[in-house]
Structure formats: structure tokens, C-alpha cells
Amino acid sequence: MTEGDNLAMLPTGVTLRGGVYQLRIGAPKDLQKHYGADAWRGSLRTSDRDTAIRLGHAKIAELHDEFERRRAAMRPVRILANAKLVEKIIEQMRHSILNDDDINRASAHPIAHIPLDLEDLGITELSADRFERQAQVREATQLFAASLAEITATGDHRLAKNYAAMATSDMGLPEVDWTDQPVLLAKVARALTSIFREVAAKAAGELIETPPAPTAPTANTGEFGESAAANDEDAAATCGSSHSLEDVLPEWIRFRRAKKNAIQRTTYALKLLRESGHGVALEKITRRHGRDFHLWLTEDVRGLTDKTAKNHFDCIRTLLHVAEVELEWIPRNPWKGMELPQEDSVERPPWSPTELVTLSTAPLFQQYQLPKVARAGGPAAYWIPLIGLYSGARIGEIGQLEVADVVTDDDGAWLSIHERAEGSTLKTTNSERMVAVHSELVRLGFLDYVKDLQEAGQVKLWPVIPRTASRSRGDNFSQWFGQYRRSLGVTERFPDFHSFRHNARQSMRDAGQDARLADAVTGHAPVGSTGDVVYARSVAPSAKRAAVAAIAYTMIDLPRVYPTRSAA
Known part of the structure; x- marks a missing residue:
């Protein structure tokens, strides 16, 4: 038997590269968006020809089954x-x-x-x-x-x-x-x-x-409508089944009094579940569906971090919990107790002095040349990055601020970060706090900007940033800021907007401020003893203001470019 005969016996798509057998299977055109390419490629992880033949046939059969599953769930319920x-x-x-x-x-x-x-x-x-x-x-x-x-x-x-x-x-x-x-x-x-x-x-x-x-x-009101089967296969699959996860959604909203952003996140997670091919009838969901859904979320083509994938997974797991405990539609939650593998969180580096100079010398900050893109939010493009840099606040916290959240007392101005307003949300319970407005922001005219909004009768601090059905103002601004920093030549994955938090914390530490005090300022969940937790919750306002005042960047030279009140 010649070498050519041996190769001819390999399954279609199996080739030997670098001593290891590889498999390439073309993805059907209607499913290519799920794979991010026109084909599925992967290693069979063997250099043995007979093993490659066996594994190749098995993988090809598995992929064809997967293609059929995905087609069955192409149209959402x-x-x-x-x-x-x-x-x-x-x-x-x-x-x-x-x-x-x-x-x-x-x-x-x-x-x-x-x-x-x-x-x-x-x-x-x-x-x-x-x-x-x-x-x-x-x-x-x-x-x-x-x-x-x-x-x-x-x-x-x-x-x-x-x-x-x-x-x-x-x-x-x-x-x-x-x-x-x-x-x-x-x-x-x-x-x-x-x-x-x-x-x-x-x-x-x-x-x-x-x-x-x-x-x-x-x-319950009859306004919600009935579920429509996505296609004939879905109809067959759900025949004899009385409920779906979509049926759980309005009940979860009612039971939990879910906020708008939580509803949006859960609705999107349901969309991803359907796209993954695992959007089956409620009673037929198994633990294997959970594992497969999580593996699908963490595929490289999805571009999701492990943490984001877990958040999507947990949204579905919560609906299953409601179906079991609150509604008694299923005897048990099949995804309860599932442990999901997660890589360690990526530590974002702060902006380097050179990168901060690049940012601060751009026409936006030197001449107040506001971008015309709606997501940039007009004046928000100027103020939001500076607030992040001089407070360490998260983009979501800044994006949801209202005019009334800028308050003043005898000591100066504060940002009130909370989730009491409609559509507001915070990452942790420690995130609700008062943050002193840095003197540099005052010098640059931030309080004048706030007064201008007050006189215009505005409610939101960033009224120009568009609000969409699935994205908050902070999300939309973050998307624009990522594009903006890359246009300045800061093209690596990091630093990003969140890296401003690390700049603020580092600046406070360099000035001799206690790490627990920096946690209180930035809303970071304290780690350590009970005493550390109590300390973070009982820091005096004067200490918080002193910590914010310690934030300084000697490499930045910003002129006041916001119009003065007299000139406005």
C-alpha cells in the first residue's frame, strides 16, 4: 500500500500538519455567523494515522449533529x-x-x-x-x-x-x-x-x-401574548410541553420586581441561549445543556471574558431557579450547583505617563473640540474621562449620574453615586457612596457645566448620550471611548476606561493614603478582616475629600476650555 493510498483513507478534511493531524470542516453558509468563519478548524491531537481516522469520523458526525441543532434554534421564540x-x-x-x-x-x-x-x-x-x-x-x-x-x-x-x-x-x-x-x-x-x-x-x-x-x-393580563414556535422542529420539540424559559421571564420580573437593566441583561442571555442551539423546552433542559451553553459562550469567536460568560449563564440559571422554586413548573433546577471554570481576572494596568500625555494633549482636552458622534455625548466626551481619572469611578456609575447627583455642602461639591434613580444600577453594595469633586474638575469648569444643565431644565448629567433598548448611556459611551483612544494611538487592549481606576488608586497610594481609604473612594469591595469592611463603611467625609485631593498627575497640563458662565 502506497503513502497515497494511506492518505486517501483519511476522512475528508483531515490533514497532517507539523506531525499532528488537523480537521477542517466547512460550515454551512447559514451557520457561519456562529463560528465566525467559513469552516470549523481544530486539532485531533494525535500523530497516529489510525487514531486520526477514528477521531476524525467521530468529530465530523458530532459537528453535523451540531449543525442540525443550531438550525433547529435559528429563529428565536x-x-x-x-x-x-x-x-x-x-x-x-x-x-x-x-x-x-x-x-x-x-x-x-x-x-x-x-x-x-x-x-x-x-x-x-x-x-x-x-x-x-x-x-x-x-x-x-x-x-x-x-x-x-x-x-x-x-x-x-x-x-x-x-x-x-x-x-x-x-x-x-x-x-x-x-x-x-x-x-x-x-x-x-x-x-x-x-x-x-x-x-x-x-x-x-x-x-x-x-x-x-x-x-x-x-x-396574567393577557397583554403579553402567546409564545410562537420558531419553526416546525421547535413545535415538534415542545409538543406536549407547557412552558418555556420565555414564559418564566415575565413571572421572574413580577416576583423579583426586576429593574430595567436586569431585564435587558436576562432578555439578551435568552437570545444567546437560543443562538447556541440549546433553547429547548423548559422541561427538557438538562445539566448537559448548561455545560454546552457555557462552552459555547467561552469559545474564542464569541469574544467574551469568562466573567461575562458566567453572567450570561447565571441569568438563565436564575430563571430556572424561579421555575423550580417560585412557579413549581419543574421538579428541580438542573443547573443548580454547577461549577464553571474561570480564568483569573485580568489585571488592567493604569495609563502610563506617556499615554496620559497623549490623551490630555488631544484637541478634545486642549481646545474643547467635541466629537460629533452621538455616542460621545457632546460635552460628556470631555468630562467623563476627567471624572474617571480624578475619582476612580466606574464608567457605568458616571454614565448614569443625574444633575441632582452633584450636591454641595460647606466643604465643597460631591458626586452622589447610587441606584435609586430609574435605570440606575451599581456593581456592589459598597459602590453606593459620596465622592468629592476634585479641585481640578472645579478649576476646569465642571460645576459651571452642571449649572448650565440646571438652568436648561435637564435631568440627566449627560443628556446627549443616546439610550438604547439594550445599552445604557455608560455602555454607549464606553464603546465610543474605546474607538477614540485607539484613534489617538493607544491601540492595545489595555489601558481602557476602567484603567483610570487604577491610576486614581495608585496616585492615592503614592501620596501615602491608606489602601482602605482608596477602596472607600473608588467603591471597591474591601478585602480582609471584618474591621477592614467596617472601616470602609465608616470613613469620615473629610478623609474621603483629602484622599481625592491627593490624586495628582504632574505630566498633565490642562487649560480651562469650557466656556465661562459670563461668556455663556
């Missing part, structure tokens, strides 16, 4: 449209669009809530003159409302479906299946047109009140 649900969707759309219009109107991006570029609306650049700017906004909103009416009249309801999806996500609901309800979708499209006509009327000077957000529908 959705809820069927009904008249009551449509009314709720319209209420949520009207609230969100008019609320976004209120926020954006007084910002550097007054039409950020309209899903078209400025050029598409006939605007090359927004005027600096407020009267000309108002005329531009009026003409742009009227043009968009008229265009939307024409699109709706042709029966094209794709934009309406997108807005409906954002509305259901805002209410913590799965996507709606409109297949058998084109009349109801047309109703949503007409309502969307009417809402943007209201936006145009507001731009023309008419007084229109923004309604409050509606109460999210629940399964």
Missing part, C-alpha cells in the same frame, strides 16, 4: 401579536420617542433620535446660531415625518417593526411575531407616523407633553 399588546407597544414608542426628543432638543445633537444621517435630511452641518439651528431642526423633523408617511402608505412597515422591537425590549419582552397579524403591524406603522408628526409639531412650537412610560404587560 417570539410572542404573538395581539390588540392589547399593540396598544402597549404604541404607548411605549410614544413615550420613548417624545422623551428622547425632549433630551436631544437642548443638546448638541437635537435630532439624534431620528434614524437618518444629517445629509439624508438635507443638512450639511448644524448651525451654531440657535435660531438658525431651530429652523434646521423644524425642517428636518417635518421632512422625516412626511417621508415616514409616504413609506407607510406603500405598505413598507420595516421601520415600524424595528421601533416595535425597541419598545418590547424596553418593556423587557421578547420580540413580537407579526406573521399572521399584518393589520396590527400596519396600526403600529400609522401610530409611528403620528408620533413623529407630533415631534415635528413640537419643533414648530406646539406644546406637546411627553407621556409617562406605560406599565409593562404581564402574562
